[in-house]
Amino acid sequence: MQIIFRSLVRNDLPELRKWFEDAKLSRRLSLPTDEWLHTSRLRII
Numbered sequence: 001m002q003i004i005f006r007s008l009v010r011n012d013l014p015e016l017r018k019w020f021e022d023a024k025l026s027r028r029l030s031l032p033t034d035e036w037l038h039t040s041r042l043r044i045i
Contacts, residue, residue, distance in 0.1 A: 013037070 008016070020031040 017031060020026045020029070
């Protein structure tokens, strides 16, 4: 298996938010807020 990393693009955000509809994941991690996405070091193209 090969894993390829790339920068997020704005069109990725809706799909990213869908991940947090999973009950197990949402219990362990909170949904990234718009503020976090805009102020983090995460580079969104």
